[in-house]
Amino acid sequence: MSKSNNPLPNKERIKLPRQKMPEQLAQIRAHNFEEVNVGFTAEHARQESLRCIECGKPGCMEKCPVSVDVRAVMDFIVKGDYMGAAAKVREDNALPAITGRVCPVEDQCESGCVLGKKGEAVGIAYLERFVADWERESGQFGLPKQATPSGKKVAIVGSGPAGLACAGDLIQMGHQVHVFEALHELGGVLVYGIPEFRLPKDIVAHEVEALRRQGVVFETNVVVGKTVTIDELFQEEGYNAAFVATGAGLPRFLKVPGEHLNGIYSANEFLTRVNLMRAYRFPEFDEPLYPCTDRDVVVIGGGNTAMDAVRSSLRLGAKSASILYRRTEAEMPARVEEVHHAKDEGIRFEMLVNPVEFLGDEKGNLTAVRCTRMELGEPDDSGRRSPVTIKGSEFDTPCSVAIIAAGTTANPLIQSSTPGLQVTKRGYIAANDDTLATSKTGVFAGGDIVTGGATVILAMGAGRKAAKSINEYLKSLDGAAVETEKALAN
Amino acid sequence: MFPIVATRQVARGIKLFEIKAPRIAKKQRPGQFVIIRLDDTGERVPLTLADANPEAGTITIVVQGIGKTTMLLNMLEVGDSILDIVGPLGKPSEIENFGTAVVVSGSVGTAMAYPTARELKRAGNKVISIVGARSKDLLVLEDEVREVSDETYVLTDDGSAGEQGLVTKKLQELVDAGLVNYVLAVGPVPMMRACAKVTEPQKIKTMVSLNSIMVDGTGMCGGCRVLVNNSSQFACVDGPEFDASQVNFDVLTQRNNMYREQEKQSIEQLLAQAEVAVAKQRANIHKHECAALTAGVAHE
Numbered sequence: 055m056s057k058s059n060n061p062l063p064n065k066e067r068i069k070l071p072r073q074k075m076p077e078q079l080a081q082i083r084a085h086n087f088e089e090v091n092v093g094f095t096a097e098h099a100r101q102e103s104l105r106c107i108e109c110g111k112p113g114c115m116e117k118c119p120v121s122v123d124v125r126a127v128m129d130f131i132v133k134g135d136y137m138g139a140a141a142k143v144r145e146d147n148a149l150p151a152i153t154g155r156v157c158p159v160e161d162q163c164e165s166g167c168v169l170g171k172k173g174e175a176v177g178i179a180y181l182e183r184f185v186a187d188w189e190r191e192s193g194q195f196g197l198p199k200q201a202t203p204s205g206k207k208v209a210i211v212g213s214g215p216a217g218l219a220c221a222g223d224l225i226q227m228g229h230q231v232h233v234f235e236a237l238h239e240l241g242g243v244l245v246y247g248i249p250e251f252r253l254p255k256d257i258v259a260h261e262v263e264a265l266r267r268q269g270v271v272f273e274t275n276v277v278v279g280k281t282v283t284i285d286e287l288f289q290e291e292g293y294n295a296a297f298v299a300t301g302a303g304l305p306r307f308l309k310v311p312g313e314h315l316n317g318i319y320s321a322n323e324f325l326t327r328v329n330l331m332r333a334y335r336f337p338e339f340d341e342p343l344y345p346c347t348d349r350d351v352v353v354i355g356g357g358n359t360a361m362d363a364v365r366s367s368l369r370l371g372a373k374s375a376s377i378l379y380r381r382t383e384a385e386m387p388a389r390v391e392e393v394h395h396a397k398d399e400g401i402r403f404e405m406l407v408n409p410v411e412f413l414g415d416e417k418g419n420l421t422a423v424r425c426t427r428m429e430l431g432e433p434d435d436s437g438r439r440s441p442v443t444i445k446g447s448e449f450d451t452p453c454s455v456a457i458i459a460a461g462t463t464a465n466p467l468i469q470s471s472t473p474g475l476q477v478t479k480r481g482y483i484a485a486n487d488d489t490l491a492t493s494k495t496g497v498f499a500g501g502d503i504v505t506g507g508a509t510v511i512l513a514m515g516a517g518r519k520a521a522k523s524i525n526e527y528l529k530s531l532d533g534a535a536v537e538t539e540k541a542l543a544n
Numbered sequence: 545m546f547p548i549v550a551t552r553q554v555a556r557g558i559k560l561f562e563i564k565a566p567r568i569a570k571k572q573r574p575g576q577f578v579i580i581r582l583d584d585t586g587e588r589v590p591l592t593l594a595d596a597n598p599e600a601g602t603i604t605i606v607v608q609g610i611g612k613t614t615m616l617l618n619m620l621e622v623g624d625s626i627l628d629i630v631g632p633l634g635k636p637s638e639i640e641n642f643g644t645a646v647v648v649s650g651s652v653g654t655a656m657a658y659p660t661a662r663e664l665k666r667a668g669n670k671v672i673s674i675v676g677a678r679s680k681d682l683l684v685l686e687d688e689v690r691e692v693s694d695e696t697y698v699l700t701d702d703g704s705a706g707e708q709g710l711v712t713k714k715l716q717e718l719v720d721a722g723l724v725n726y727v728l729a730v731g732p733v734p735m736m737r738a739c740a741k742v743t744e745p746q747k748i749k750t751m752v753s754l755n756s757i758m759v760d761g762t763g764m765c766g767g768c769r770v771l772v773n774n775s776s777q778f779a780c781v782d783g784p785e786f787d788a789s790q791v792n793f794d795v796l797t798q799r800n801n802m803y804r805e806q807e808k809q810s811i812e813q814l815l816a817q818a819e820v821a822v823a824k825q826r827a828n829i830h831k832h833e834c835a836a837l838t839a840g841v842a843h844e
Contacts, residue, residue, distance in 0.1 A: 236762055238581055238588075238628040246760075275630040277762055281567050305766040307776060314771055314795045316802040323765035331587065331759065337813055340587035340612060341759075342806030418798035465763050467781070 059133040064107045072174040073102040080398035084368050087250045087334060090395055091155070094184040096134075102177050103131035105169065113166030114178055119515030120153075120219065122146045124163060124178055131181060140189035140196030143182060148222025149215065149261045149514065151190060152244060154183025155253050157511045158389045190260045195267055201228035206528045209234065209293040211278045211468065214242020215510045216299035216501030218261065219517030220524075221270045227525045231269070232293070234276040239330060242301050244510070246330040247322070249362050251369065252392075255329075279471035284497060294531060295496045295524045298483060299517060302502040303465030307458060308354070312412030317344050317420035321355065321363045321459035328366050346455050347371035352423055354378050354409055355459030356386035358509075361393065363457045364401050376402040378409060378451075380428050380441040406430075408441065410448070412456060422450045462507050472497070482506060489523040490516060498524055545625040549602060556681040558608045558652055559618045560594070566601030568593075568631045574659035575637030575753065575785055578603065579761040581628040582613060589613045590758045590780075592656035592730075593632060594685075603629075606655030606684060612810035633761045634784045637663065638751065642726035645669040646718060647693070648711050648739050650731025651677045654684050656753060657730040662692040669726070670694045672718065676711035676735070680704035712738045724748050729788065733797050740788035750788040754779045754796060757803065771795045 060067070076092040077083070083090050094102065106128040114124040122143055130139035143150040157163075159179040167175035189196050206229045210217045213235040221231045239245050241258040266272065276282060278300075287293045305320030307313055319327075324343075327333040331341035351367040353360050356379035368375040377396070379386060382405045386393065397403070411424040427447035430439040464481035476484040476493035483499040485492050490500045500516030502508055550562035568578060577592045589611070595604035609615040617626075637660040645664045649657040654675050665671045673693040677683045678701045690696045697714045698706025707714070712735075718724050719742055727750040729739035736752040743750040756768035756779040763781040770779050771792035777783065 236630065237760060238630070246764075275628050276567065277630060277633065280633060280762075281571060281631065304763045304778070307766065307769075309776075313776070314769065314799065316798060320766040323759060323767045326759050326765050332585075336806065337810055339585045340810060342587070342803040342810070344802060345805075417801075418795075467762060 058108055059129050060104060060106070060108070062104055067105050067107050068169060068173070070101060070105045072105070072177055073098045073180070075177070075180055077395075080395075080400070083251065084399040085371075087369055089254055090251050091183075093187055094180055096188075099131055099181055099184045100134070102181055103128045105176050107168065109168055113168060114163040114176075115166075117166030118146075118163045119511050120147050120518050122163070122182070127185065128176070128181070131185065136185055136188040137192070137194065137196045139185040141198055143185060144196060144222070144264070145198050145226075146518075147182075147514070148219045148265065148517075149244075150182050151186035151257045151261055152215070152253060153511055153514065154179050154181075154186055155257075156248060156509075158509055160390055162511065190257070195264050197264065197268055198226055200226050200268065203230075204228040204528060206230065206294045206531070207232065207292055208524060208528075209284075209287045209291075209296040210299060211284075211296060212236075212242055212299040212301055212501070212503075213240040213262070213272065214299060214301045214501065214513060215244060216301075216513035216517040216520075217242065217297065218265060219514035220297050220299065220500070220521045221265055221517075222268070223518055223521030224524060225265065225268045225270050227521065229525070229528065230271075232271045232273065234278050234282075235272065235274045236277040236300075237330065238274050240272055240274065246326045247359065247362070248510075249325065249329055249366050251365065252362065277467065279467035284468065284472045284475075284494075288496065295498065295527055297490075297517070297520045297524060298468055298492070298497065298499040298503060299501045299513070299520075300465060300468055300503045301513075302462040302507045304463050305458070306461045306463055308409060308460060310409060310411050312414060312420075313458075314418075315412050315414040315420040316418050317454055318412060318456045318458065319344070321353070321359045321457050322462070324363055324457045325359070325366065328370070334366070334370055343370070344455060348373050349454035350374045350376075350452055351455040351457065352376050352378050352451060352453045353457045353459055354423075355461075356381065356388060357459060357461070357507075358388045358392055360457075360459035361388045361396050363459055365392075365396055365399060367455065367457070368399060368401060372455075374402060375400075376404055376451075378404050378407050378423070378425065380406065380408040381430065381438065382406060385438045404451075406441065408443065409456075413450065420454055420456055422452045423456055424448060424450050462502075464503065464506070468503070480506070488519075490520040491523060491527075496527065498527075545627060546629045547625045548620055548622055551620075551622055554606060554655075554684045555651075555677075557618070558606060558682070558684055560604060560606045560655070561617075561620075562597075562602045562604050563626060563629065564601055565603045565629050565631075568629065569596040569601050569603050570598045572596035572603060572632045573636030574639070574663045576632035576634050577761075577784060578605065578629050578631030579633060579758065580605075580613075580617070580626055582616060583627050586627065587613055588628075588759055588761070590633070590755075590761060592753065592784075593659070594655040595659055603631075606652055608652040611807055612814045615811070615814060630761065633780060635782070637728070637785055639663045639667050641668040642749070643669065644672065644723055645726040645728070646672045646674060646715065646724050647689075648674045648715055648727060648729040648731070648735075649676070649689075650711060650735045651682050652684060653731035653735075653753075654686075654689060657728060658685055658688055658692070660728055661689060664726075664728075665692045665694075672723075673697070674699065674711045674714045675706075676700070676731070677705075678702065710738070711735060712742050715739055715742050719743060719746060719748065727751070727788075728753075728785075733793055733800070736788065737793040740791070740793075744789055747789075751785045752788040752791060753784045754786060754791070755784070755800070756780075756796065757800060770799075
């Protein structure tokens with residue numbers, strides 16, 4: 055590594071306090087869809103980047119699913135070369151403005167930061183966001199270099215984080231990349247799932263534009279498996295490889311009585327209406343939403359999706375917005391920052407409760423959810439202590455809207471339309487852990503369609519891994535062609 | 545973008561569109577549907593495919609203007625485009641040789657039932673079509689249906705075309721005569737429910753095409769869930785056709801009413817905009833009239 059631009063000796067650096075992320079006041083932001091975190095100023099960024107002690111074996115990079123060279127990025131920031139920092143990040147991370155906002159950093163890069171062992175880790179995500187925002191606001195793109203064209207065509211199915219990350223790497227490697235998206239807007243879960251106040255849509259659009267400028271072609275309104283099959287892409291449209299990154303699938307319902315009442319949503323539907331379809335701006339936008347204003351809303355679940363749904367309902371004017379979770383806060387899979395933000399905004403957290411029935415009026419509209427109280431028993435397969443019903447603890451919570459965020463199951467669309475593609479017991483696509491190759495030659499798969507519901511950055515990690523394998527696979531095709539030619543010549 | 549290449553008014557408030565959508569045209573099977581979004585602020589609306597021409601790369605939809613989006617869509621003409629169309633979605637109709645297949649349809653449902661009737665005929669069935677509507681001016685594609693059916697019966701509520709009465713009257717006659725092996729019913733929920741009742745005593749296989757509210761159409765949101773045989777099914781991927789004897793029509797009706805208030809508001813807004821346009825046109829005429837008066841010339 056070249057000489058550091060950081061003027062401070064390490065003992066000075068570790069004395070610097072971690073910079074706080076400026077945020078909208080809780081009582082104001084609870085009523086709007088604008089971003090909660092406001093972002094670092096250049097001064098914040100400089101102060102924070104100066105804290106990095108540039109470890110010989112950087113734990114941050116090791117803990118990053120896409121292996122961003124954090125140390126090098128910090129040095130660009132210290133130098134004040136933000137465009138250089140952006141280009142450096144983009145070498146490993148096609149979506150820095152997004153990961154800088156939504157990564158569970160406490161489990162990833164920042165958990166690997168040596169400063170975190172005694173004090174507070176460097177705010178890596180905040181800096182990544184700063185760099186990406188600076189690039190976007192400058193109106194320029196810090197784009198990485200590209201290899202010479204390979205003449206090979208890759209189809210990517212799904213424009214979510216896995217698909218975009220894969221596209222970003224493959225285009226750098228010199229391949230033609232065509233991304234198919236089932237919905238009308240690009241970004242997958244980044245646009246239908248994650249709300250505007252956590253990830254503004256124009257940021258996703260900008261990251262997509264960066265890929266487009268590098269040569270990635272996007273086609274919306276194509277449901278692979280219905281509009282066109284994987285086999286047709288290979289046989290009729292001349293693709294040499296495909297990466298299936300269709301994301302999480304069908305929403306899981308609770309299978310309790312009353313689940314068809316009006317006012318009960320899957321988190322997927324509620325968030326899709328609010329985010330993708332902008333139902334929070336009805337009637338300016340046409341898509342309707344069952345009214346939340348001045349009504350009681352409950353969200354069932356404890357993950358990031360549940361937090362997104364409950365905080366959205368609050369912004370839609372809910373009288374009360376509550377999380378109902380069957381374990382305790384310690385077991386909640388949501389990011390720490392989201393839970394903290396939600397509490398500040400006035401979200402109620404009801405722990406150790408489990409819905410057993412939904413109650414409605416004569417028109418079929420939801421009026422209450424019947425729950426039982428739970429206690430924690432023995433650890434289950436996931437290692438978490440499993441909740442056990444306390445007998446005779448039933449109680450009713452009045453509500454007009456209930457949103458079920460209890461996870462998803464595999465969407466069988468691609469699997470059922472692609473002969474020769476093996477699936478797991480739970481219906482996800484079976485892919486090799488190291489290469490993400492499927493049972494079908496030339497077809498790779500990654501992200502939630504392989505792992506089940508996970509995070510944006512893990513999906514991006516899978517996208518990168520797939521890009522590497524696809525690149526090797528495409529090279530092997532050339533090798534095979536040379537072998538065949540040799541054989542023919544002999 | 546998906547350009548409209550031909551239109552035809554097929555009944556009062558019901559319009560047929562041929563739209564360039566080569567990928568969908570190539571894959572369409574009878575019984576499947578598309579989801580459209582007119583523009584950037586539009587909602588996603590499912591519409592059953594009435595036909596497709598793979599060579600020309602066009603699909604056909606027949607649209608009744610009942611909500612804001614369908615009313616707006618029906619104002620579009622050749623040369624206009626639709627921003628988003630995705631499909632073909634859902635499972636195709638089950639096509640096999642059942643023997644005698646009766647295809648019952650109400651109003652705009654006839655356009656959706658038509659391609660399935662044609663396929664049933666091709667598969668060797670004797671196809672009997674029962675076409676219903678409130679009145680003559682709401683009958684659609686009657687000629688097309690006649691062409692692919694061995695027998696066609698037309699019924700209207702007011703007797704302005706064909707026999708007076710409900711489609712179930714004719715269906716009951718056929719069932720009583722012991723002529724029916726299979727029934728497909730496509731139309732308003734009460735009509736489909738009534739058909740299911742007619743065929744239930746003799747356990748005649750009866751399929752209905754459910755018009756649930758949908759968003760993505762790929763199984764991702766679960767908004768279109770219906771109760772079939774007491775379990776939750778997604779109309780978009782498990783349907784849209786289901787065994788009528790297993791469908792809970794009460795839940796379907798209740799869920800289809802979920803956004804009634806908002807739908808009303810959207811239509812009122814659209815009509816208010818139309819009123820503004822009319823007022824603007826009148827003001828403009830008035831301006832011309834005043835100018836003519838001032839100039840002292842007669843204006844035609």
